[in-house]
Amino acid sequence: MSRRPDRQRAAWSLQKRLVLAFGVLLALFLGFAGLVLDQAYKESVAAAVEERLQLRIFALLSVAEPERGGFYLPELEDSRFSQIDSGLYGMILDADGNEVWRSPSALNLQMVDTPVLNAGLQIGETRYGSKRVQDLGDLVWASYGTYWENTDRAYSFVALESSAPSTAQIREFQSNLSLWFGGLAILLSVAQYLLLRWGMLPLGRLAREVAAIEGGESDSLSGHYPSELEAVTANLNILIRSERDRQGRYQSTLGDLAHSLKTPLAVMFSTLQESRHQKVVEPAHLQEMEDQLVRMDEIVSYQLRRAVRAKQGRVLGRTPVAFAPLIDKLLTVLGKVYHDKHVQFERDIPDDVVFHGEQSDLMEMMGNILDNAFKYGASRIRVKVRKDNGELMICVDDDGQGIAEKDRVHVLQRGARADTVTSGQGIGLAVVVDIVSAYGGALSVEHNAWGGARITLRFEQAV
Template identity: 30%
Template sequence: MTWFKKPVSVRGTLLALLLPAGIVLMGLAWLVHGLLLDRMSWEFVETRLKDEVAFLEHQIRDSNGQLDTLQTGDYFQEVFHHAFAIHSSARTLISPESWAPLLVPLLESDEDGALRVSGADIAEAPSDILAYRKSFRVGDSSIVVIVSEDLGALKRSQAELHAWTAIVSLLLILLLVAVLWLGITLSMRPVVNLKAALKRLQDGEIARIEVKAPEEFHPLVLQLNQLLDSLDQRLERSRDALANLSHSVKTPIAAVRQILEDEDRPLTSDLRQQMASRLDDIDRQLEAEMRRSRFAGPQIGKSAYPLKQARDLLWMLGRLYPAKSFEMSTELTEERRWPIEEHDLNEVLGNLLDNAGKWSARFVELSLKEDVNGLTISVEDDGPGAPPDALPTLGTRGLRLDEQTPGHGLGLAIAREITERYGGTLNFSTGSIGGLKATVCFPGTSGGKNSENRRTRKKNGHSR
């Protein structure tokens, strides 16, 4: 049997948790109030009785033990509102007399201090009293003074005060419910606004979510807008890919079809080579557009381990180019993450390293760096490099055949396109050893100093 069913809404969950907690705390406060009230009342009455006993003692000592000269009786009751008993060897005074059955046993007792008598069943006398007894000597006479108060009247006053406290507690609980409901409603207003924005987005009235949400909802809104940007980018890439394929494949297909439909022309070796060249053009174009369609772009929550991916690529390229050496220098740790989608980082590193491996003479050097300015990837080779006037145009999208040319072509264009999608830059320059140096800079924050500098050298797929 299920005793508690989890609410299906945030408002219901908060009310189900906060309201019982508020009621329990209010009940505990009411119980503690009752206990403290009893204790404080008891101490207050005891202090008053003790003070009045001290007053009587002072009067008796001033009169040298002569009880007849004391102003007692109705005067004492009207001023102090307490019953009293004074006993000496010559006389005993008790006021009011109806309390005598309660006070006489206390006069005969030898115990001083606060005394309580409860459960008495005497006409015109209370059933529960608190008395303070003190014995002392004045000259040769032994005097006993007792002052007492009816606890029944005190308890009735306490019960009335406690009842009013309970009423106030109930009102506070109702006020707490109203405050909780108002607070939850105001706190959930951004969710209602977000829901309305999503509905407007679904209806096509807005392109992005622009809601003034609290700090806790900012990551959600950013993630949703990032998702929309990613979907738009993928849709745009798909359309561009279809347009490029339609434009680039149309001419080779028309040429092949013309050759095949011309029945008067035999398929000579030259014609076969032309057909194969056209089909190669189609294949390269398909490969280029397929690689571009896999770009993810920046996504919140997506990250990669640059050190691990770089080592895997260096190992693979060491196998692909066994006569060349690949080096890596970095201060990153194994656990360090970069806010770049794993496949995108793999494309950038792979294209730059593969291009350097093709054109290098003996070795390629990779550098991974992170500081307050951002994330930096540098790839340098000892190959022939590129003319200074051609450096600014490397990796730019121009003619389709330029992007498919082996070397500084398709791979560099893909690396530049991915870098720009992350708000970064790809620059080319002449390296310190005369070859081409490619530098990728991604915006980002520094994760601080990492562990000691690590330098890994790979040749033929093995570290050295």
């Protein structure tokens, strides 16, 4: 039960959200536009009716002639004035609201409150209104006040028209407007759907590529994405490569650990077997087993460090680490460890040079390299650091016997050593290689002018 809300939220995809939002906005816009157009059309129809009624009044005024307290109007140009119940009616009222003339079309028109048509009407003023009449429905009317010189009296000329035609006209417009807006809504909805489908294609392709990577059908995401997704796909590719490297390192670590422990265990087993046959434990045998245990401890420590490097993967965010203080600290510590060799060391490190990465990584790399330099060097060590065009270069020289060219690749491999006399397991440079690789750098081994070894590290770093 508790997972249903999660599934419901998951069902609202980005496309559905956009469709819903666009649909609501479209409905509000078309509804508001429809109301505005409908009101504007009603006002235009009402204005047209009023203008038409005023023209009818002027037509009555143009032909009206006073006759025995009333008015005589010959046959009018608009024949509807002469047709009973035609929907167009004419009347003339005196100042008291009494009817003095009506058109033949208004013979059946029941007007019980005609004074309202001209009550308070001023000379030259036109008044408009509407009125419901029994059997005829709603009428719209216009009343115009005038003064007739021959009779010295004020009159009101009134024209009335059935509102049915204008009402039908408005309803037809509303019906057409609904059809137009309905068609427009459908057209815009289809266009919006197609545009969303087109706009969502990169996301769909991204989902398919991620599924292909998950299924083992692909190794990485392609780089052809819109600019808004480039950062996402680039970081995903980095994470994918980091995960793949980490898995490879785990597998390599387990394999190397098993392979590295096999030899010490075999030696210990052989020593125990020999002691069993001799029925006495020789000191040499105990020393041999102790040496093998120390070796296994170093191997396990090394593999654990490699596992940590594999877990970290390639570093994405890097902080600057001051180079000179760290090197000074290492040189001081190692000088005390190898104090009996009386090693003279020098450094050439600008104060403003920094390493962009973890301090522990820099300590691990330089600690192993300097330890080898103190161990295999005779009496001199030099550390030189330079940064040029975004490349950080670190050189460590010693005055030992150096490393033969044929052994230079070999010594960088895990467990390999060029010197089998000095104690150690040949894992120091291998750790350095792992860390340098994690930072996208390179390590090289050369001879120097002293005849000893030169270890050079290179990193591409921002200027």
